[in-house]
Amino acid sequence: MKGAIFAPPPATLAPTGxxxxxxxxxxxxDPPIGTRMEDLRTADWPGLHQYAPTQGRPDLLAAIxxxxxxxxxxxxxxxxxxxxxxxxxxxxxxxxxIMDPGEEIIVLSPNWPLVSGAIRxxxxxxxxxxxxxxxxxETAIALVAPHxxxxxxxxxxNTPNNPSGAVLTRPILQAxxxxxxxNDLWVIADDVYEELQYQGEHVPARTLAPxxxxxxxxxxxxxxxxxxxxxxxxxxxxxxxAVHKVTTHIFYSSPTAGQIAALRVLGPVxxxxxxxxxxxxxxxxxxxxxxxxxxxxxxxxxxxxxxxDDLARNFSDSGLQGLMHRCAERRLYVTPGTSFGxxxxxxxxxxxxxxxxxxxxxxxxxxEVLGR
Amino acid sequence: MKGAIFAPPPATLAPTGxxxxxxxxxxxxDPPIGTRMEDLRTADWPGLHQYAPTQGRPDLLAAIxxxxxxxxxxxxxxxxxxxxxxxxxxxxxxxxxIMDPGEEIIVLSPNWPLVSGAIRxxxxxxxxxxxxxxxxxETAIALVAPHxxxxxxxxxxNTPNNPSGAVLTRPILQAxxxxxxxNDLWVIADDVYEELQYQGEHVPARTLAPxxxxxxxxxxxxxxxxxxxxxxxxxxxxxxxAVHKVTTHIFYSSPTAGQIAALRVLGPVxxxxxxxxxxxxxxxxxxxxxxxxxxxxxxxxxxxxxxxDDLARNFSDSGLQGLMHRCAERRLYVTPGTSFGxxxxxxxxxxxxxxxxxxxxxxxxxxEVLGR
Numbered sequence: 001m002k003g004a005i006f007a008p009p010p011a012t013l014a015p016t017g018x019x020x021x022x023x024x025x026x027x028x029x030d031p032p033i034g035t036r037m038e039d040l041r042t043a044d045w046p047g048l049h050q051y052a053p054t055q056g057r058p059d060l061l062a063a064i065x066x067x068x069x070x071x072x073x074x075x076x077x078x079x080x081x082x083x084x085x086x087x088x089x090x091x092x093x094x095x096x097x098i099m100d101p102g103e104e105i106i107v108l109s110p111n112w113p114l115v116s117g118a119i120r121x122x123x124x125x126x127x128x129x130x131x132x133x134x135x136x137x138e139t140a141i142a143l144v145a146p147h148x149x150x151x152x153x154x155x156x157x158n159t160p161n162n163p164s165g166a167v168l169t170r171p172i173l174q175a176x177x178x179x180x181x182x183n184d185l186w187v188i189a190d191d192v193y194e195e196l197q198y199q200g201e202h203v204p205a206r207t208l209a210p211x212x213x214x215x216x217x218x219x220x221x222x223x224x225x226x227x228x229x230x231x232x233x234x235x236x237x238x239x240x241x242a243v244h245k246v247t248t249h250i251f252y253s254s255p256t257a258g259q260i261a262a263l264r265v266l267g268p269v270x271x272x273x274x275x276x277x278x279x280x281x282x283x284x285x286x287x288x289x290x291x292x293x294x295x296x297x298x299x300x301x302x303x304x305x306x307x308x309d310d311l312a313r314n315f316s317d318s319g320l321q322g323l324m325h326r327c328a329e330r331r332l333y334v335t336p337g338t339s340f341g342x343x344x345x346x347x348x349x350x351x352x353x354x355x356x357x358x359x360x361x362x363x364x365x366x367x368e369v370l371g372r
Numbered sequence: 373m374k375g376a377i378f379a380p381p382p383a384t385l386a387p388t389g390x391x392x393x394x395x396x397x398x399x400x401x402d403p404p405i406g407t408r409m410e411d412l413r414t415a416d417w418p419g420l421h422q423y424a425p426t427q428g429r430p431d432l433l434a435a436i437x438x439x440x441x442x443x444x445x446x447x448x449x450x451x452x453x454x455x456x457x458x459x460x461x462x463x464x465x466x467x468x469x470i471m472d473p474g475e476e477i478i479v480l481s482p483n484w485p486l487v488s489g490a491i492r493x494x495x496x497x498x499x500x501x502x503x504x505x506x507x508x509x510e511t512a513i514a515l516v517a518p519h520x521x522x523x524x525x526x527x528x529x530n531t532p533n534n535p536s537g538a539v540l541t542r543p544i545l546q547a548x549x550x551x552x553x554x555n556d557l558w559v560i561a562d563d564v565y566e567e568l569q570y571q572g573e574h575v576p577a578r579t580l581a582p583x584x585x586x587x588x589x590x591x592x593x594x595x596x597x598x599x600x601x602x603x604x605x606x607x608x609x610x611x612x613x614a615v616h617k618v619t620t621h622i623f624y625s626s627p628t629a630g631q632i633a634a635l636r637v638l639g640p641v642x643x644x645x646x647x648x649x650x651x652x653x654x655x656x657x658x659x660x661x662x663x664x665x666x667x668x669x670x671x672x673x674x675x676x677x678x679x680x681d682d683l684a685r686n687f688s689d690s691g692l693q694g695l696m697h698r699c700a701e702r703r704l705y706v707t708p709g710t711s712f713g714x715x716x717x718x719x720x721x722x723x724x725x726x727x728x729x730x731x732x733x734x735x736x737x738x739x740e741v742l743g744r
Binding site for chain 2: 024037051086121123225229246250254257344357361
């Protein structure tokens with residue numbers, strides 16, 4: 001019928017040539033209006049293009065301290081806060097400060113690839129501890145304890161987790177930080193996904209062991225500001241001062257415009273934006289999980305899919321490489337589990353890197369390729 | 373006379389409470405219109421707030437390669453270029469790449485404090501070689517050679533120099549890079565002040581030894597973009613790839629907005645701006661030098677003043693601290709020479725950190741305090 005030829009395709013059909021960048025650890029959404037680069041005017045912000053103080057702009061430090069204090073119930077002042085030129089370099093600087101070459105950091109895995117990268121860049125050794133589906137404190141300690149050596153200086157974990165979306169519960173966190181205390185280790189709590197919690201409770205590890213915990217935060221994941229390269233760390237003032245010395249030497253100061261954007265987003269405009277983002281992400285996460293026949297994640301931006309059975313069934317010759325190749329032929333991109341630790345039969349699927357309808361179409365293709 | 377009371381003060385008089393931040397290594401000028409944050413619109417630049425590729429935006433890499441190639445006469449393609457989240461972290465990443473803990477880098481001094489800081493942050497040793505007023509190649513090598521050990525991996529120099537304003541001549545550069553080649557050292561040429569050359573010729577060391585030289589560049593000094601935190605390095609593609617691996621691990625990607633601003637400034641708008649800045653800086657540099665009775669610098673943003681005689685004459689008890697204190701009482705701030713190496717009787721005076729008339733009033737106060 002002639003009319004049908006000219007009818008628009010149903011919304012669930014992909015435009016010709018659409019691609020699915022579900023490998024990207026970023027959001028498709030622009031940050032809130034009022035916090036974008038075009039909103040930062042030289043006349044309003046003297047020094048907008050000049051160096052900022054090396055610890056961070058005083059107004060931003062004060063806003064961060066007030067927020068962290070209000071949320072955690074712990075006293076936090078500006079001496080407990082250091083603004084860093086991204087969460088990534090915050091982590092690198094912590095490593096460079098607390099670890100000497102030849103020393104070790106225990107990292108719960110899976111974890112984002114740069115966790116190990118920064119440790120190796122500082123000539124240390126990451127000790128990966130596979131830590132999936134752990135539900136009781138005894139198991140947690142039984143998994144971690146064998147990796148302790150006389151060269152261990154810290155324990156690192158990320159909750160909500162990239163890539164798995166898992167959230168560490170209060171009893172498990174309590175067991176981990178107590179074990180770290182008993183062995184005189186630093187605790188590095190990577191809280192960069194703290195705003196993206198969908199089920200259960202995000203427990204900041206700092207509240208359990210404020211004297212030995214350094215927490216890592218970012219404006220990237222919460223507010224769509226990855227390109228601004230601004231994050232911050234919070235911890236005891238002595239160690240913050242030591243990390244500040246390192247950051248001054250390695251990058252001097254954090255981007256000024258990104259700091260002003262961060263200052264503006266730490267208020268109602270940012271709270272509203274992240275609440276809406278959280279609803280959008282949670283909705284698409286549930287739909288994707290349902291399509292793939294798995295549980296939705298408790299937090300974060302990813303599904304971490306065990307495809308062992310799918311590989312055995314459909315890719316017995318070519319394995320994970322074959323699966324990735326088949327996906328790429330459909331313009332669908334995902335990340336192999338090996339990027340996050342010893343997970344050769346997992347893939348990571350981002351549900352925040354494209355609009356929900358695009359993500360959902362991509363995940364339907366994935367289900368088809370997997371034969372689910 | 374009543375009329376005189378209401379007459380405006382002469383322009384050469386300072387407003388009440390004026391201060392003189394001649395300790396700051398930055399410019400008072402805003403970057404060119406069209407390259408400021410308010411000029412970067414989300415609608416025009418998709419991905420403005422998202423991660424950039426880790427090596428840098430392809431458009432910026434191409435623009436840098438074309439410019440460096442045109443200026444140096446050497447073939448340069450994007451594989452020779454790495455965008456870094458500031459010149460400072462470019463230097464840190466080079467150090468982390470070419471130097472193992474316990475190794476050494478020879479640095480011509482005076483130099484900016486973070487040169488040594490980054491080396492020490494990587495657990496290496498900076499070997500400072502005082503290198504002032506060197507006019508012939510033989511002296512240059514005689515000064516440098518005794519600092520060579522079996523642990524030396526590189527030779528670093530900065531021309532035009534921060535703090536001294538000195539420019540290394542072609543014969544001296546040729547001698548230095550030949551000596552480095554003979555001893556199989558990397559040459560790190562810090563060219564961040566390349567646009568601020570007032571007398572003589574800026575010779576990029578890469579043109580003399582392209583196979584072993586890594587050059588360091590910045591948009592900060594040339595274009596008033598310190599807060600944007602974007603610089604770049606240029607070198608042989610193998611070492612650039614190795615540094616890229618390190619930067620990916622330690623900071624991932626450089627600020628996206630700063631990269632777009634850099635792209636926009638690499639054209640006529642930036643060329644005109646820096647030409648005007650150069651005239652302004654050179655004019656004030658000459659006037660300040662004349663007030664203080666010294667020669668104007670060949671390049672850069674500073675006068676590096678030997679105040680040994682002034683201290684002996686007027687601060688025999690309190691020394692450099694006394695001088696700094698006396699200056700601070702007049703709201704005049706300068707940087708002690710010890711920040712730049714073994715220069716206990718020098719001070720650094722920035723002539724770009726405030727408008728020329730403010731700098732000139734500050735320098736007149738300095739002359740008065742020094743008793744010149």
